[in-house]
Amino acid sequence: MFAADSIPSPQKAGAMADASAAEQAEEGGIPLSQASLQQLNAVKQQLEQEVRSLLNNQAALREAEARFQASIESLKSLCPENNGKAMLIPLTSSLYIDGHMTETKKVTVDVGTGYYIEMSVERAHKFCSRRCKLLSDNASKVEGVLKDKKKSLEQLQITMQQKMYMLQQQQEAAKSEER
Amino acid sequence: MAPANEQEMQKELEKFKAMQETLQKAYEARMGLIAQQQETELVKEEIDSIEDDAVVYKLVGPVMVKQNIDDAKGNVSKRLDYISGELERSNKIIAEKETELGDKQKHLIKMQQELQSS
Numbered sequence: 001m002f003a004a005d006s007i008p009s010p011q012k013a014g015a016m017a018d019a020s021a022a023e024q025a026e027e028g029g030i031p032l033s034q035a036s037l038q039q040l041n042a043v044k045q046q047l048e049q050e051v052r053s054l055l056n057n058q059a060a061l062r063e064a065e066a067r068f069q070a071s072i073e074s075l076k077s078l079c080p081e082n083n084g085k086a087m088l089i090p091l092t093s094s095l096y097i098d099g100h101m102t103e104t105k106k107v108t109v110d111v112g113t114g115y116y117i118e119m120s121v122e123r124a125h126k127f128c129s130r131r132c133k134l135l136s137d138n139a140s141k142v143e144g145v146l147k148d149k150k151k152s153l154e155q156l157q158i159t160m161q162q163k164m165y166m167l168q169q170q171q172e173a174a175k176s177e178e179r
Numbered sequence: 180m181a182p183a184n185e186q187e188m189q190k191e192l193e194k195f196k197a198m199q200e201t202l203q204k205a206y207e208a209r210m211g212l213i214a215q216q217q218e219t220e221l222v223k224e225e226i227d228s229i230e231d232d233a234v235v236y237k238l239v240g241p242v243m244v245k246q247n248i249d250d251a252k253g254n255v256s257k258r259l260d261y262i263s264g265e266l267e268r269s270n271k272i273i274a275e276k277e278t279e280l281g282d283k284q285k286h287l288i289k290m291q292q293e294l295q296s297s
Contacts, residue, residue, distance in 0.1 A: 116235070
């Protein structure tokens with residue numbers, strides 16, 4: 001492409017300068033308008049990568065939150081009125097066996113790193129709610145960062161387009177002069 | 180351009196790339212440690228706030244083993260300390276690698292400039 005050819009720096013040096021430029025621009029070191037197209041492109045790729053991983057993080061957080069919500073729902077059926085009632089126990093997603101409730105007061109909760117704690121339904125409920133809140137707080141934090149990143153990405157793209165346009169104009173001007 | 184310089188440059192560049200890779204690996208290791216630390220902290224919080232008569236199990240392979248609460252508390256704290264230690268070590272390594280990489284980069288840029296001016 002023409003734009004890349006017109007920048008008089010060899011590829012090797014370009015790659016390195018880009019790495020440092022990406023860092024600097026991230027910290028607000030050099031203004032966008034003064035960076036070369038190559039540098040801008042490097043920053044753009046970095047930003048895109050960050051946006052992608054943030055989106056993944058966010059999805060994982062939301063999924064985990066949904067799992068805890070589901071646990072809270074299940075806990076609701078563990079009440080004294082349901083003691084002794086018949087139920088179906090899922091062995092696989094499509095195979096169930098008969099059973100009945102014998103314990104409606106205590107549950108065993110996986111608290112992480114292989115530890116399980118036996119606790120009352122009420123406590124378990126609180127535990128799930130707390131985890132839910134923690135996860136949704138984190139998810140909204142991620143969302144905030146994501147918004148910022150997307151904004152800077154947009155700005156970057158606009159600057160890049162302007163640069164491309166300017167280069168094209170210069171090129172055409174040079175051509176007509178040659179003639 | 181002197182071909183000897185060019186070759187040297189190429190060699191240095193390869194070294195630089197290898198360093199970048201090890202740094203990347205160090206970052207990943209640190210991420211894993213941070214995740215473990217956070218998870219263990221949550222476990223500690225839970226285990227510290229349970230009643231004295233609560234029953235704690237630890238999953239060992241496919242079996243759940245009943246645990247003494249005090250033992251469990253001790254183990255979790257110990258694990259947290261260990262992870263913090265590892266994290267510190269990892270941070271130190273990363274800081275070292277970063278400065279090393281920065282120096283290398285400066286060196287490389289200088290070499291490149293010399294190459295271009297000659």
